[in-house]
Amino acid sequence: MINAEKLKPILEGYKSYLPDHWDDEKYKWEAIKYFQDNWNIDAPNFGKMFAAATEKINLVPGAETVQLDLLNYGIFVSKQ
Secondary structure, three states: OOOOOHHHHHHHHHHHHHHHHHHHHHHHHHHHHHHHHHOOOOOOOHHHHHHHHOOOOOOOOOOHHHHHHHHHHHHHHOOO
């Protein structure tokens, strides 16, 4: 369980930090929005939906590609 009292000062600090660093942080929020707009747990083809929803994730350049490719492969293989 998340301790809300401990989280509150962290969130307040980030909210203060964000306006001056938006150019460096914007891609994270765009990736989250893209994921939210494309996520559908009830999609008839979950693997295709998952691949589309995670297409813009680039929080750790290079690392996410391998992880998501393996996960997408696992989803594909499990359906066969």
